[in-house]
Amino acid sequence: xxxxxxxxxxxxxxxxxxxxxxxxxxxxxxxxxxxxxxxxxxxxxxxxxxxxxxxxxxxxxxxxxxxxxxxxxxxxxxxxxxxxxxxxxxxxxxxxxxxxxxxxxxxxxxxxxxxxxxxxxxxxxxxxxxxxxxxxxxxxxxxxxxxxxxxxxxxxxxxxxxxxxxxxxxxxxxxxxxxxxxxxxxxxxxxxxxxxxxxxxxxxxxxxxxxxxxxxxxxxxxxxxxxxxxxxxxxxxxxxxxxxxxxxxxxxxxxxxxxxxx
Amino acid sequence: xxxxxxxxxxxxxxxxxxxxxxxxxxxxxxxxxxxxxxxxxxxxxxxxxxxxxxxxxxxxxxxxxxxxxxxxxxxxxxxxxxxxxxxxxxxxxxxxxxxxxxxxxxxxxxxxxxxxxxxxxxxxxxxxxxxxxxxxxxxxxxxxxxxxxxxxxxxxxxxxxxxxxxxxxxxxxxxxxxxxxxxxxxxxxxxxxxxxxxxxxxxxxxxxxxxxxxxxxxxxxxxxxxxxxxxxxxxxxxxxxxxxxxxxxxxxxxxxxxxxxxxxxxxxxxxxxxxxxxxxxxxxxxxxxxxxxxxxxxxxxxxxxxxxxxxxxxxxxxxxxxxxxxxx
Numbered sequence: 001x002x003x004x005x006x007x008x009x010x011x012x013x014x015x016x017x018x019x020x021x022x023x024x025x026x027x028x029x030x031x032x033x034x035x036x037x038x039x040x041x042x043x044x045x046x047x048x049x050x051x052x053x054x055x056x057x058x059x060x061x062x063x064x065x066x067x068x069x070x071x072x073x074x075x076x077x078x079x080x081x082x083x084x085x086x087x088x089x090x091x092x093x094x095x096x097x098x099x100x101x102x103x104x105x106x107x108x109x110x111x112x113x114x115x116x117x118x119x120x121x122x123x124x125x126x127x128x129x130x131x132x133x134x135x136x137x138x139x140x141x142x143x144x145x146x147x148x149x150x151x152x153x154x155x156x157x158x159x160x161x162x163x164x165x166x167x168x169x170x171x172x173x174x175x176x177x178x179x180x181x182x183x184x185x186x187x188x189x190x191x192x193x194x195x196x197x198x199x200x201x202x203x204x205x206x207x208x209x210x211x212x213x214x215x216x217x218x219x220x221x222x223x224x225x226x227x228x229x230x231x232x233x234x235x236x237x238x239x240x241x242x243x244x245x246x247x248x249x250x251x252x253x254x255x256x257x258x259x260x261x262x
Numbered sequence: 263x264x265x266x267x268x269x270x271x272x273x274x275x276x277x278x279x280x281x282x283x284x285x286x287x288x289x290x291x292x293x294x295x296x297x298x299x300x301x302x303x304x305x306x307x308x309x310x311x312x313x314x315x316x317x318x319x320x321x322x323x324x325x326x327x328x329x330x331x332x333x334x335x336x337x338x339x340x341x342x343x344x345x346x347x348x349x350x351x352x353x354x355x356x357x358x359x360x361x362x363x364x365x366x367x368x369x370x371x372x373x374x375x376x377x378x379x380x381x382x383x384x385x386x387x388x389x390x391x392x393x394x395x396x397x398x399x400x401x402x403x404x405x406x407x408x409x410x411x412x413x414x415x416x417x418x419x420x421x422x423x424x425x426x427x428x429x430x431x432x433x434x435x436x437x438x439x440x441x442x443x444x445x446x447x448x449x450x451x452x453x454x455x456x457x458x459x460x461x462x463x464x465x466x467x468x469x470x471x472x473x474x475x476x477x478x479x480x481x482x483x484x485x486x487x488x489x490x491x492x493x494x495x496x497x498x499x500x501x502x503x504x505x506x507x508x509x510x511x512x513x514x515x516x517x518x519x520x521x522x523x524x525x526x527x528x529x530x531x532x533x534x535x536x537x538x539x540x541x542x543x544x545x546x547x548x549x550x551x552x553x554x555x556x557x558x559x560x561x562x563x564x565x566x567x568x569x570x571x572x573x574x575x576x577x578x579x580x581x582x583x584x585x586x587x588x589x590x
Contacts (some may be wrong), residue, residue, distance in 0.1 A: 165456075
């Protein structure tokens with residue numbers, strides 16, 4: 001099976017305190033720790049496991065800039081067969097539709113049976129996979145938390161409310177958005193990354209893909225971010241500012257007062 | 263102003279607040295709007311759902327089709343594309359169905375798509391201004407959406423408060439004959455109901471709930487010791503289950519359990535909205551997190567900026583001391 005995984009490099013929210021910059025037009029990006037978008041990493045792991053069961057190749061692609069190559073290198077170290085960086089000034093400012101348009105062009109330059117994305121990235125939109133599928137006229141399933149390969153199709157389950165799973169049969173080729181927890185992504189160390197340091201990662205631009213520059217980037221965007229802000233806190237929490245000792249006493253007192261100590 | 267539609271999900275003829283929330287969102291786009299509800303399904307359940315919508319929506323478009331007996335997003339999309347007028351605004355709830363349906367629908371309608379909208383600030387010319395969150399809720403953004411060719415807008419569950427005293431005498435319009443034959447490359451097979459697990463966190467008055475801040479599986483015992491001292495249960499947020507540190511049955515959130523404790527100790531939990539969606543009944547919420555920017559502090563009653571790996575053992579010790587003193 002030929003599998004394509006679409007991945008993205010994002011600020012790691014578990015490692016950063018995110019601040020809005022003074023102009024309010026971006027977040028403070030100096031000193032941010034970046035990593036591969038977590039659901040995308042699960043998607044790569046899932047692709048590798050499917051490949052190891054049924055054969056084939058795993059390609060990882062990202063739409064971005066030079067800095068984003070590091071996540072491709074990381075996924076190569078995990079075991080992906082190849083990677084590509086899709087990069088062009090014309091793509092800057094793309095909305096979800098713009099990114100999906102670029103990826104569609106990339107998909108059509110190859111031949112893939114299965115395309116995976118993470119369920120959502122740092123913008124929390126959960127949109128590119130579904131858009132890409134619609135553009136390609138492929139079937140789509142979101143929030144996928146298990147995949148079994150059958151003859152010419154897949155049996156996938158989706159995470160729905162209350163921890164229940166919705167089981168579907170889906171024809172190939174298809175696009176799936178992968179939910180975290182579907183597998184246990186393998187560990188990648190510095191050594192593994194060094195071993196793939198010399199693997200070439202081609203850069204592909206708008207001309208290579210035959211993408212109309214007006215359909216993507218800021219020009220093609222129907223949705224644009226105007227600013228970043230931190231909402232005025234509602235009532236917000238009363239922050240206890242005592243010593244650790246004092247805070248623990250206070251919490252205990254509050255828990256008891258609220259009937260939490262039987 | 264474009265015509266506004268709200269896609270209503272129902273199960274077995276019943277639906278939750280989402281219809282009223284989408285109605286409230288429609289009024290934020292256009293206070294004079296008379297939005298149309300669209301509802302799809304098959305059999306008596308569909309008719310029951312239609313009649314309950316008549317008291318809130320002025321018009322209801324009904325799509326009855328056997329292929330829609332289970333809400334398969336691909337089939338629903340085919341049906342919607344064949345009946346929606348060009349340039350419409352379509353509101354969908356941002357849940358597991360909306361995530362499945364809306365992005366692809368926007369492509370097929372050649373409409374803009376804005377996802378997970380928390381607030382709508384209004385329309386100026388061809389542009390709708392909305393509020394979203396990014397980076398796990400740590401920052402908010404305003405976004406501007408070009409609605410000149412229509413828009414599909416996914417609305418965060420719970421973000422729009424239903425308006426009081428909504429009355430309507432809705433007319434049901436049967437659109438079933440306009441959707442043609444519906445087939446799909448994705449077919450629903452069955453729903454597997456989640457397993458119960460060893461502890462029922464929905465029955466506990468006090469929950470010690472842990473998130474990513476617990477850092478590793480070996481640290482879960484720190485929360486278990488506190489819970490044992492308090493007579494509470496340990497629950498958790500999604501990353502803890504993803505990492506296989508706790509069973510899925512312990513997860514609080516939209517994809518886990520809905521809990522109604524009296525006291526909820528959120529320990530190392532950032533406070534993603536999917537997690538908060540599982541906490542009902544307004545418990546007294548105490549948040550402990552070493553990141554002062556964690557969104558959980560916006561909704562907690564009391565917050566402590568500290569490392570749970572240090573704070574929880576101290577709290578456990580104090581609970582034990584108190585219990586010990588009481589026993590003497």
